[in-house]
Each structure stands twice: as C-alpha cells, then as structure tokens.
Amino acid sequence: MNDRQLDVLVICGSLRRGSYNAALARSLPALAPPGFALRAAPSFEKFPIYNLDLQNSSGFPTEVNAWADAIRAADALIIVSPEYNWSIPGGLKNAIDWASRMKEQPFKDKPVALQSVAPGILGGSRSQYHLRQSLTSVDTILFGRPEVIIANAAQKFDEKTLALKDQTAIDLIKQQLAAFEKFIRRVSAKV
Numbered sequence: 068m069n070d071r072q073l074d075v076l077v078i079c080g081s082l083r084r085g086s087y088n089a090a091l092a093r094s095l096p097a098l099a100p101p102g103f104a105l106r107a108a109p110s111f112e113k114f115p116i117y118n119l120d121l122q123n124s125s126g127f128p129t130e131v132n133a134w135a136d137a138i139r140a141a142d143a144l145i146i147v148s149p150e151y152n153w154s155i156p157g158g159l160k161n162a163i164d165w166a167s168r169m170k171e172q173p174f175k176d177k178p179v180a181l182q183s184v185a186p187g188i189l190g191g192s193r194s195q196y197h198l199r200q201s202l203t204s205v206d207t208i209l210f211g212r213p214e215v216i217i218a219n220a221a222q223k224f225d226e227k228t229l230a231l232k233d234q235t236a237i238d239l240i241k242q243q244l245a246a247f248e249k250f251i252r253r254v255s256a257k258v
C-alpha cells in the first residue's frame with residue numbers, strides 16, 4: 068500500500084435533472100478524504116438497449132466504450148443510484164449489461180461502494196442489494212459497511228439548491244468514504 072491519490076469514478080444511476088442521487092454524487096468531493104480524486108462517469112443516457120445481435124452487427128457503441136474506458140482507468144467506483152420498482156434502474160442495469168460483455172471486462176477486480184437516496188422510508192436500499200448481485204456477477208470487489216442509504220430525501224436536501232444539509236447523513240458519508248479508502252488500499256493490487 069502507498070498513499071498516492073486514488074482515482075475514484077462516481078456513477079449516478081439517475082438521469083433526472085433534479086435528481087437527489089445526482090445531488091448526493093455532487094456532494095461527495097467535499098466529504099471525501101484527501102486521498103480521493105473523484106470524477107463523474109460519462110453518461111449512459113444514449114446507450115441502446117443491449118441486444119447481442121446489435122453487438123454482433125455493429126460492435127460496442129462509442130458511448131459504451133467511453134463508459135467502459137472510464138471504469139477501467141479508475142482505481143475504484145462509487146455507484147450512487149435510486150431504486151426503481153424495488154430494483155436497479157433499467158438504464159444503469161443496461162449499462163452494466165453492455166460492459167459485462169466486453170473482452171477486457173471493465174468491472175473485473177474493481178472495488179465498488181454503493182450509495183442510494185429516495186424520498187421514501189427505505190432509501191433505495193433494495194436497489195443496493197440487487198446491485199450487489201449484478202456486481203458480484205461481473206467480479207467487482209464490493210465494499211460492505213457502513214452502508215449509505217438516505218431515506219426521506221425531501222427533508223435532507225435543500226429544496227432549492229439540492230445541497231445535502233442533513234448532518235447525520237453527512238457524517239455517515241464521511242465515515243463510509245474514509246473506510247472505503249482503507250478498503251481500496253487493502254484489496255487492490257494496483258495501489
């Protein structure tokens with residue numbers, strides 16, 4: 068282990084302009100330890116729905132290659148995502164499905180931490196457990212605890228600016244990111 072700064076890619080599962088999850092992702096640089104350099108992943112918004120016929124006829128779309136390259140280059144990932152119908156939002160799942168078919172599979176051996184926000188009382192936690200299944204399938208190294216699950220979002224983000232204002236959530240995120248840094252340096256062969 069050394070103490071070089073870690074390149075950590077943040078993937079947001081929501082494409083919505085006023086997204087709470089995107090707001091949470093934007094709050095992370097201020098809460099991360101000095102050992103993290105965070106950057107946002109390119110959008111998966113334009114990815115076609117995965118179809119092996121399409122892959123066979125036209126190969127991987129440019130946007131999918133860009134997304135996969137960003138993942139490959141990173142030391143670790145943080146996925147910040149809402150829950151749709153008790154599971155992973157289709158756009159994010161589709162992106163994982165595309166990347167999973169690539170030869171140099173970008174998720175392999177990549178440390179990953181999860182975060183979710185929802186207006187409801189379960190805070191998107193069910194999407195995290197489904198993500199854990201899919202991310203195990205693509206050979207990531209999953210960070211365990213503390214889990215960042217933010218429920219009742221409307222009370223925790225500023226109504227106008229969407230800044231995260233809840234001190235308990237802020238403290239929990241700081242704890243998770245600090246523990247995730249130690250985890251990455253422990254499990255990753257690259258650092």
Ligand SMILES: Cc1cc2nc3c(=O)[nH]c(=O)nc-3n(C[C@H](O)[C@H](O)[C@H](O)COP(=O)(O)O)c2cc1C
Pocket residue numbers: 081082083085086087088089148149150151152153154184185186187188189190191
């Ligand atoms: C298609 C769809 C399904 C949803 N299903 C759930 C759900 O299962 N559990 C939940 O807590 N919220 C669910 N919601 C509400 C989302 O948590 C809420 O819209 C949230 O703000 C989405 O995240 P975002 O603000 O980052 O876009 C759903 C929303 C949509 C649009």
